[in-house]
Amino acid sequence: MGTGTAVAPRAIGEPAVVRWILIVTALCFLGLFLVVPLAAIFVQALEKGIGVYLVSLHEADALAAIRLTLLTAAIAVPLNLVFGVAAAWAIAKFEFVGKSVLITLIDLPFAVSPVISGLIYVLLFGLQGWLGPWLAAQDIKIIFAVPGIVLATIFVTFPFIARELIPLMQAQGTEEEQAARVLGASGWQMFFRVTLPNIKWGLLYGVILCNARAMGEFGAVSVVSGHIRGLTNTMPLHVEILYNEYNFVAAFAVASLLAMLALVTLAAKSAVEWRVARQLRAAQSAGPEEGRKS
Amino acid sequence: MSIEVRKITKTFGSFVALNDVSLHVASGELVALLGPSGSGKTTLLRIIAGLEETDAGSGPILFHDEDVAGIDVRDRRVGFVFQHYALFRHMTVFENVAFGLRVRPRRVRPSRAAIREKVQQLLKLVQMDFMADRYPSQLSGGQRQRVALARALAVEPKVLLLDEPFGALDAKVRRELRRWLRRLHEEIQVTIVFVTHDQDEALELADRVVVMNQGKVEQIGSPDEVFHEPASEFVVNFLGHVNVFQGRLESGRLHFSGLTMDAPPRHGGSGAVRVFVRPHDWMVETRANGAPSLKATVCQINAAGPHARLRLITEYGEWIDVDMSHDRYHELALYTGAAVFLVPRDIKLFLDGSNGFAAYQAAREQMQRDARHLSPAGP
Amino acid sequence: MGLVLKQRSVLPGFGLTLGFAVLYLSLIVLVPLAALVIKSTSLTWQRFWEIVSDPRVTASYRLSFGASLAAALINTVFGFVVAWVLVRYRFPGKKLVDALVDLPFALPTAVAGIALTSIYAANGWIGRYLEAWGVRVAFTPLGVMLAMTFIGLPFVVRTLQPILEDLDPEIEQAAASLGATRRQTIARVILPELWPAVLTGFALAFARALGEYGSVVFISGNMPMRTEIAPLLIIIKLEQYDSAGAAAIAVVMLAASFSLLLLINLLQRWKSTPQTAV
Numbered sequence: 001m002g003t004g005t006a007v008a009p010r011a012i013g014e015p016a017v018v019r020w021i022l023i024v025t026a027l028c029f030l031g032l033f034l035v036v037p038l039a040a041i042f043v044q045a046l047e048k049g050i051g052v053y054l055v056s057l058h059e060a061d062a063l064a065a066i067r068l069t070l071l072t073a074a075i076a077v078p079l080n081l082v083f084g085v086a087a088a089w090a091i092a093k094f095e096f097v098g099k100s101v102l103i104t105l106i107d108l109p110f111a112v113s114p115v116i117s118g119l120i121y122v123l124l125f126g127l128q129g130w131l132g133p134w135l136a137a138q139d140i141k142i143i144f145a146v147p148g149i150v151l152a153t154i155f156v157t158f159p160f161i162a163r164e165l166i167p168l169m170q171a172q173g174t175e176e177e178q179a180a181r182v183l184g185a186s187g188w189q190m191f192f193r194v195t196l197p198n199i200k201w202g203l204l205y206g207v208i209l210c211n212a213r214a215m216g217e218f219g220a221v222s223v224v225s226g227h228i229r230g231l232t233n234t235m236p237l238h239v240e241i242l243y244n245e246y247n248f249v250a251a252f253a254v255a256s257l258l259a260m261l262a263l264v265t266l267a268a269k270s271a272v273e274w275r276v277a278r279q280l281r282a283a284q285s286a287g288p289e290e291g292r293k294s
Numbered sequence: 295m296s297i298e299v300r301k302i303t304k305t306f307g308s309f310v311a312l313n314d315v316s317l318h319v320a321s322g323e324l325v326a327l328l329g330p331s332g333s334g335k336t337t338l339l340r341i342i343a344g345l346e347e348t349d350a351g352s353g354p355i356l357f358h359d360e361d362v363a364g365i366d367v368r369d370r371r372v373g374f375v376f377q378h379y380a381l382f383r384h385m386t387v388f389e390n391v392a393f394g395l396r397v398r399p400r401r402v403r404p405s406r407a408a409i410r411e412k413v414q415q416l417l418k419l420v421q422m423d424f425m426a427d428r429y430p431s432q433l434s435g436g437q438r439q440r441v442a443l444a445r446a447l448a449v450e451p452k453v454l455l456l457d458e459p460f461g462a463l464d465a466k467v468r469r470e471l472r473r474w475l476r477r478l479h480e481e482i483q484v485t486i487v488f489v490t491h492d493q494d495e496a497l498e499l500a501d502r503v504v505v506m507n508q509g510k511v512e513q514i515g516s517p518d519e520v521f522h523e524p525a526s527e528f529v530v531n532f533l534g535h536v537n538v539f540q541g542r543l544e545s546g547r548l549h550f551s552g553l554t555m556d557a558p559p560r561h562g563g564s565g566a567v568r569v570f571v572r573p574h575d576w577m578v579e580t581r582a583n584g585a586p587s588l589k590a591t592v593c594q595i596n597a598a599g600p601h602a603r604l605r606l607i608t609e610y611g612e613w614i615d616v617d618m619s620h621d622r623y624h625e626l627a628l629y630t631g632a633a634v635f636l637v638p639r640d641i642k643l644f645l646d647g648s649n650g651f652a653a654y655q656a657a658r659e660q661m662q663r664d665a666r667h668l669s670p671a672g673p
Numbered sequence: 674m675g676l677v678l679k680q681r682s683v684l685p686g687f688g689l690t691l692g693f694a695v696l697y698l699s700l701i702v703l704v705p706l707a708a709l710v711i712k713s714t715s716l717t718w719q720r721f722w723e724i725v726s727d728p729r730v731t732a733s734y735r736l737s738f739g740a741s742l743a744a745a746l747i748n749t750v751f752g753f754v755v756a757w758v759l760v761r762y763r764f765p766g767k768k769l770v771d772a773l774v775d776l777p778f779a780l781p782t783a784v785a786g787i788a789l790t791s792i793y794a795a796n797g798w799i800g801r802y803l804e805a806w807g808v809r810v811a812f813t814p815l816g817v818m819l820a821m822t823f824i825g826l827p828f829v830v831r832t833l834q835p836i837l838e839d840l841d842p843e844i845e846q847a848a849a850s851l852g853a854t855r856r857q858t859i860a861r862v863i864l865p866e867l868w869p870a871v872l873t874g875f876a877l878a879f880a881r882a883l884g885e886y887g888s889v890v891f892i893s894g895n896m897p898m899r900t901e902i903a904p905l906l907i908i909i910k911l912e913q914y915d916s917a918g919a920a921a922i923a924v925v926m927l928a929a930s931f932s933l934l935l936l937i938n939l940l941q942r943w944k945s946t947p948q949t950a951v
Contacts, residue, residue, distance in 0.1 A: 014855060019762055026758040027770070029751045033823050034776045037788035040798065044791060079697075087694035094687045102695070104938070108702055111934040113884025114782075115904035116923045119911065120705035123712045128916045130708060154701055175380035177684050178345055181367050182374040183394035183449055187685035193397070197384040209778070216781025218887035223908060236783040236887070243787050243891065252791075255784040262779035269779075270772040282383060282431065345683050367683045 041259045045252035056250035064230040065238035073214040076153040080210055084161030092169030109158045117155045118223025121148055144226030152220040157213045161206035168202040171283040201275040212265040295452035295485050296321045300353030304337055311337040313509040324479050324486045326496035329506035335489045336457055343455050344370045373446030373454040379438045381430040387441050388426040391416055394449040416444040436467040456488035472499055493533045505529050527644045530570045537614050539569040551608050553588045566646040573617040575640040580626055587635040592628055712920040724921040729897055737903040741882035744821035748878045752829025760837040777824045782887025789820055790891040812894030820888040825878030832874035873940045880933040
């Protein structure tokens, strides 16, 4: 992205002074808003030395929060993956009425405030909610319990994989799948041998983004969690509790784990990004290179 | 393996792609479906393959007299070569060709060694054996085309169907591949049906040509038949450039553009007619020799190319295109502004109101739209 | 080229995949959202109005919309500069900077929240200098805006970048060859091409800021009437077991978000229609 763009010849580019002013402005803005906060996290996490840092991470509640965060992502990401593939398959490979409505609805969770994303489940499953009394009678806890956290996480990460796959699969068209069918492949053979290899990078990209959000979600989870230490605290929620208790070193220690996750995400994303772009370009220029009829 | 479709209709929404089409292809034959875009030729091919279903009420699709309409595409055992080849982009050439064998159920799947041998043999047949490890993106268009063919042949299809097989290649590669396909057909004796919009390709390659227009079959016949005995105005027009005149037929005599001559045999009726004369079917003289002829003036001369091409205008203001050999052109010593006398060597006539002209114009407009669509830089 | 027809496809799995997608969508998204709307209709119109026009609530709307708008504007200006620099110029570390732009997408909002708060608190790295100038950021509306700027930062950059990359340099060369100055070329040739993308990025950043919670609540201080954002009020209502009240505030927020979504869709359509074809 952005690389390989030739610098415009002088006649039509900006003067060097303007160029450097713009570059410095951009870098200062990004430095102030991105680099400084990132640095602050690690500096404060290590303020009292590496020993204190490690102890804060080894504490039982912190470990419980890490476990819950991993569990939540381990449920939410695969479910959204299956959904994303299924939705993209139906949308990209078939024509049907209401397709554009479906695409819009898939994007809906991105337009909803995280707090509202949590609220809707409270209204549905909470004690004052529709199903609350019935659930209470069955002794099933969803709100202020792990299922609620998982549901809210699924909601906020819902569109990531589908919206990554839909344009990619649309660009790839259906001819390769048709060819597989003509050659005698069954439905699953066609999917695993032809479709999946063609979309794997886009899929991975979606999974990376989905996972980052699933592990980092705060607002939605905060509403449904009930903040029970060691039980319904995810890592971001645990950060909040520690911070509000003025236990800054511990708060930033846990935060630093999440920040590392973010950095790994960015690195993986950049690594995958150009492969996705290549797959998409390949799909868009799928025809033979001679191209047009003579 | 023979193919027969009877009374097939296919609509997409309100668009009628095929309207009551019947066709019989004998075993081992090489047949071209020829027509402009939207004529239904590709749809017919896809229906034979099982990639599309016919509308309710259509007749059967018979392979060797057995109805295959209900048989799923993967069990029909047809070889299909897609217009843009549809090679699996993440597989090597070898893997592409092996695909059809590898996806077979375990009990009928050949051994790995057998697959390897078979694929290698096919790649040799299409002269691609030295490129087995390449990916499709590393191949030229003509090479992709041959891989697509090898892949289709790997499953030992009973019929081979090709959708615009050479459509996306440049003229030179196209000619080579045409010859090569013809040889291949002689070698493996499989029934082949291919779709094309290029009349030269159809006439050169096929045993029989099916000319299609607006979802209907206009004519089925050998290349000779469709070229020399076109069944409709559409066929005349589609098979190459032609001069058109309004004329009258009266008791066996034909009048057009100031010319009166005996009507060709089998044209006994009377009434308004359309007269078609191909550019190479004119005899050109600089002096009247007594025979009934048509007077015209030379407007443009283009002597570069295999023929000398002339554009003339008659005294009635009609344009006429004439092709002649360079020898003849030099013999006549023609120049812009020269007066000439034309006698048609061969003419086709169709009574006005007989099928075809409206269809021809519609198709011609469609082709012009396509041409614009295909070559944005073109006129 | 054959006519491109609607495929009545031979590919399998349509019923299964569409059925599953619609079912999952309904269970996860549509039914719960419907629950929200229905819950809010359990209120009478008058009660609904009382809740959403309560001074504390309107103050929170004012702050949410005002700060979001300001943040989106800041992001539009600087996002434009960043996108321009990333596409047009070469400088060391460009790839790294490009990757870093997505940090606000990847960094959990709570983490961003505590980091920003600690920097801009009166004794923080930056806060202490601002304090000397008499400017307070943490626990003021300014802080809210700052957090919203952080989380909305990538939107304008990422919507503009591909458009800038696709911009044919020949257009600019043509303008220059016709005697246009650089400034005229930018104003008359480049900017008109970019407008839809700029507006889309602005709307996306605005929408994101409007709903944002995690990064804001730490730096805002959550003082009633002053630094409470609307999503926080929803949580407060919930903690008071007033779920209908929470639903009412949420419905107003949703209406705003969906209007923005609609606007963004319209902008995208505008972008994809060539403006020459009238």
